[in-house]
Amino acid sequence: MTMRCWLRAVGQDEWVDGERVKRVILVDDLRSFIDGRNAEVARTSAAGLALLQARRDVRIDELWLDHDLGEDDTIWPVVEVLEHAAFEGRPLDIGAIYIHSANPSGAARMAQALRRWGYPVHLASGSAAVGYVSA
Numbered sequence: 042m043t044m045r046c047w048l049r050a051v052g053q054d055e056w057v058d059g060e061r062v063k064r065v066i067l068v069d070d071l072r073s074f075i076d077g078r079n080a081e082v083a084r085t086s087a088a089g090l091a092l093l094q095a096r097r098d099v100r101i102d103e104l105w106l107d108h109d110l111g112e113d114d115t116i117w118p119v120v121e122v123l124e125h126a127a128f129e130g131r132p133l134d135i136g137a138i139y140i141h142s143a144n145p146s147g148a149a150r151m152a153q154a155l156r157r158w159g160y161p162v163h164l165a166s167g168s169a170a171v172g173y174v175s176a
Contacts, residue, residue, distance in 0.1 A: 064100060066092055068119060069107040069141070072171040086110055086118040093122060093133065102136040105171065108147030115147070120154055127158035139165040 055062040065080040067073070068089035074080055083089035093101075106116050126132050138160050142148040145166065152162045 063102045064096065065103045065105070066096070066101055067105040067171070068092075068110070068116060069105065069171065070109075070111040070114070071173060072107065072141075073174045074170055075172045075174065076170065080105075084110070086114050086116060089116070089119045090122060093119065097133065100134045100136065103139060104135050104137070105139045105141055105165075106151065108140075108142035108144040108151060116142075116151065120151055123160065124154060124158055127160070132158060132160065135160060138162045139168070139170075141165040141168045141171050143167075 055064075062079070065074075065078060066083065066089075067080045068083045068086070070084050073082060081092055083092050106119065108116050110116060123133060138155055140148045140151050140162060142151070143166060148164060148166055152164055155162045
């Protein structure tokens with residue numbers, strides 16, 4: 042069996058054997074997916090913004106967000122870009138947003154802000170999907 046993989050230009054979907062590969066983005070300063078699932082990972086809000094900008098015109102199946110991103114960095118620049126896009130009538134095409142922050146008040150504020158603009162938000166604090174993975 043021959044497996045073919047086509048990777049289109051940045052911002053385009055990836056296809057394997059004629060099927061679109063699920064696009065998952067994780068924004069978290071320390072954690073990764075425990076099960077090793079394929080995901081694009083951003084460790085800072087700036088890196089998260091860059092990933093969202095590069096994927097602006099393709100569907101993001103899952104967007105996983107942590108609130109506190111180390112030192113003085115938080116997820117709020119990312120949330121603000123999502124809000125602004127929705128305000129302009131061009132929300133990003135996101136299948137589900139999972140907020141997995143250990144900061145309960147930050148997670149609640151994020152969920153409220155994103156739900157207000159119609160994004161499909163799920164609180165996933167304590168999710169077994171993300172954790173500290175040793176290299």
